[in-house]
Amino acid sequence: MIIAIEGASAAGKTTWCRRHCTYPWVQETPQDIVAPDLFGDPAEVGRFWVAHAVGNWQRALDIEREHGIAICDGDPLHLYFAWSLWRSGALSRALFDRESELYLKALQERRIGLVDFIFWLDVPEDELRRRAAADTTRRRKRHEMLLTLVSWMKAWFAARERILRGTVRPLNPHLGLPELPGTSSSHRYDLSLWTRMTEALSSARGK
Numbered sequence: 001m002i003i004a005i006e007g008a009s010a011a012g013k014t015t016w017c018r019r020h021c022t023y024p025w026v027q028e029t030p031q032d033i034v035a036p037d038l039f040g041d042p043a044e045v046g047r048f049w050v051a052h053a054v055g056n057w058q059r060a061l062d063i064e065r066e067h068g069i070a071i072c073d074g075d076p077l078h079l080y081f082a083w084s085l086w087r088s089g090a091l092s093r094a095l096f097d098r099e100s101e102l103y104l105k106a107l108q109e110r111r112i113g114l115v116d117f118i119f120w121l122d123v124p125e126d127e128l129r130r131r132a133a134a135d136t137t138r139r140r141k142r143h144e145m146l147l148t149l150v151s152w153m154k155a156w157f158a159a160r161e162r163i164l165r166g167t168v169r170p171l172n173p174h175l176g177l178p179e180l181p182g183t184s185s186s187h188r189y190d191l192s193l194w195t196r197m198t199e200a201l202s203s204a205r206g207k
Contacts, residue, residue, distance in 0.1 A: 001064065001068070001069045001070070001116050001117070001180070001185070002060045002061075002064055002069075002070045002072065002113075002115045002116050002185075002188075003069065003070070003071050003072065003115060003116060003117045003118075003119060003177065003180075004071075004072045004074060004075040004076070004115045004117070004118050004119070005017060005071060005072065005073055005074070005119050005121065005171065006074060006075055006118050006119065006120050006121070006153070006157065007120055007121035007122065007123065007171075008121075008123060008128055008146065008147065008149075008150045008153070009128070009132065009143060009146040009147075010123070010128045010129075010131040010132040010135065010143070011121040011122075011123045011128065012121055012123065012131075012173050013028070013073050013074060013121060014027075014028055014073055015173075016121065016171070016173055017071060017073050020176040020177070021071055023063070023066075023067050024063055024067075025063070025070070025071040025072065025073060026056050026059045026060050026063065026070065026071070026072040026073060026076065027073050028073040028074055029052065029074075033052075035048055035049070035052075036048050038085075038091075039091070042094040042095040042097075042098045043098055045095055045098075046082075046095055046098035046099040046102055047102065049078065049099065050099055050102040050103055050106060053076050053077060053078045053103075053106075053112060054076075054106055054111045054112050056072065056074075056076040057076040057077070057111070057112040057113060058111075060072055060076060060115075071177075072115065075115060075118060076112060076115065077103060077112055077113070077114060077115070079096070079099050079100065079103050080152075080153055080156040080157070081149070081153075082095045082096040082099045083096050083152065083156060083201065084149035084152035084153050084156065085149065087152045087155075087204075088148045088149050088151075088152055089148075090145055090148065090149070100198075104191075104194065107189060107191065107194060108191065110189050113188035113189050114164075114187055114188050114189075114190070114193065114194075115188075116167065116185055116187075116188075117167050117168075117169065117180065118157055118160065118167060118168045118169070119169055119170070119171035119177070120154075120157060120168065120169070120170055120171060121171050121173055122170060125147060125150070128143075128147060128150075129143075129147070152204075155201075155204040156201065156204070158204070159197055159200040159201050159204050160197055162200055163193055163196050163197050163200060164187060164193065166181075
């Protein structure tokens with residue numbers, strides 16, 4: 001089973017993982033990663049981040065093989081970020097289009113897949129601002145811009161929940177994971193689900 005902990009920037013995803021994971025987890029992107037400028041060439045940005053996402057998925061598979069369950073600090077299939085940037089108006093859709101092509105190819109080749117469950121940490125916007133301002137352990141670049149993405153991120157995962165019922169759930173930040181049903185993970189590389197979700201997103205609205 002592969003699980004992703006999701007939420008806005010400063011929602012407490014990493015804090016939850018540190019508190020509740022008793023074995024290795026797929027960690028968040030390092031602060032000092034050398035990455036192309038988000039507002040640069042969409043082809044270059046897309047190639048870099050999809051390759052990074054594929055690496056995270058492979059780490060999740062390794063952990064799952066050893067421990068039976070893998071927890072990811074953020075969904076490895078990170079296309080929702082480019083989608084939210086576009087839908088919020090922060091970027092044109094060029095990055096989303098490029099990443100969509102790359103993620104689809106990776107999915108077809110089973111180099112990346114859909115996690116079994118998403119657990120969402122829901123935190124009010126004023127609290128996210130307070131946490132970001134108080135956090136001296138990291139740089140939170142463009143935090144105000146990231147806040148504008150939250151409603152679109154929720155719309156993305158709501159679309160997933162409509163297609164894969166019961167796989168997107170709220171998470172209490174003070175508790176560990178609830179008991180989960182067994183899963184065959186049969187949807188991980190299901191291209192028809194990808195198509196249905198893409199269609200559902202075409203009518204999605206930020207909340």
